[in-house]
Amino acid sequence: MTGPDSDERLVRLTDVARTYGRGPDAVVAVHGVTRTLGRADRVAVTGASGSGKSTLLHLISGLDDPTAGRIDWPGLGGRPFGRPGVVGMVFQGPSLIAPLDVLGNVALPLVLADTAETEAVDRARRALDAVGLTNLATRLPEELSGGQAQRVAVARVLAAEPALIVADEPTAQLGSAHAAQVIDLLVRAADDLNAALIVATHDPHIAERLPRRWRMADGALMEGEPCSS
Numbered sequence: 694m695t696g697p698d699s700d701e702r703l704v705r706l707t708d709v710a711r712t713y714g715r716g717p718d719a720v721v722a723v724h725g726v727t728r729t730l731g732r733a734d735r736v737a738v739t740g741a742s743g744s745g746k747s748t749l750l751h752l753i754s755g756l757d758d759p760t761a762g763r764i765d766w767p768g769l770g771g772r773p774f775g776r777p778g779v780v781g782m783v784f785q786g787p788s789l790i791a792p793l794d795v796l797g798n799v800a801l802p803l804v805l806a807d808t809a810e811t812e813a814v815d816r817a818r819r820a821l822d823a824v825g826l827t828n829l830a831t832r833l834p835e836e837l838s839g840g841q842a843q844r845v846a847v848a849r850v851l852a853a854e855p856a857l858i859v860a861d862e863p864t865a866q867l868g869s870a871h872a873a874q875v876i877d878l879l880v881r882a883a884d885d886l887n888a889a890l891i892v893a894t895h896d897p898h899i900a901e902r903l904p905r906r907w908r909m910a911d912g913a914l915m916e917g918e919p920c921s922s
């Protein structure tokens with residue numbers, strides 16, 4: 694295989710905690726997390742509402758800082774957030790830019806990263822093709838279904854070719870068939886890019902589509918099966 698070593702450690706968390714607020718009102722959202730995420734990992738993070746899944750993903754992507762412990766990104770050349778060619782993020786809700794058509798949305802991170810326009814458009818078209826949405830390239834976001842919009846968000850990640858894909862409840866607003874399709878596209882994107890993938894989800898059926906599962910419970914992280922709550 695060419696390209697980076699699939700065993701490469703991308704993210705290393707050492708006794709990480711994140712507490713919101715201070716004093717009696719402090720909320721310990723995440724604590725005692727020591728874990729690495731490698732390029733070959735495709736991980737579902739499950740757990741009840743409020744168990745710390747989003748906080749953990751924000752820490753891993755460098756969007757937030759731990760209040761204790763340490764996070765390193767040995768395979769990513771430092772903090773990834775804000776570097777679309779390093780981390781690609783997919784969120785639960787609408788994340789597309791309303792006045793831009795689908796192709797413009799997929800190309801945007803590349804254009805912002807100073808990729809030549811012809812190359813950005815070329816990569817955006819290939820990414821749309823990979824998620825089966827070539828025919829929607831000139832549509833506006835408001836003209837898309839929820840499932841189509843999430844597939845465009847996956848195409849946007851694909852076009853930027855990150856080493857780490859972080860998806861926070863990407864299927865929460867979708868029916869089961871569209872949810873499965875979006876997760877399968879994320880896994881395929883990770884495989885095609887040789888990127889690590891971490892997905893927070895409430896849904897055990899979605900978690901089962903990923904080979905590895907981490908479970909959050911009251912801010913602690915354990916390896917394990919998805920809980921059904």
Ligand SMILES: Nc1ncnc2c1ncn2[C@@H]1O[C@H](COP(=O)(O)OP(=O)(O)OP(=O)(O)O)[C@@H](O)[C@H]1O
Pocket residue numbers: 713714720721722740741742743744745746747748749895909
């Ligand atoms: N900005 C914040 N300020 C204060 N508390 C917060 C903040 N963000 C999250 N929390 C609290 O931290 C804990 C973990 O929240 P987090 O959003 O990480 O959980 P989650 O598992 O992703 O939940 P959900 O599945 O409902 O999205 C919760 O108790 C939450 O109320």
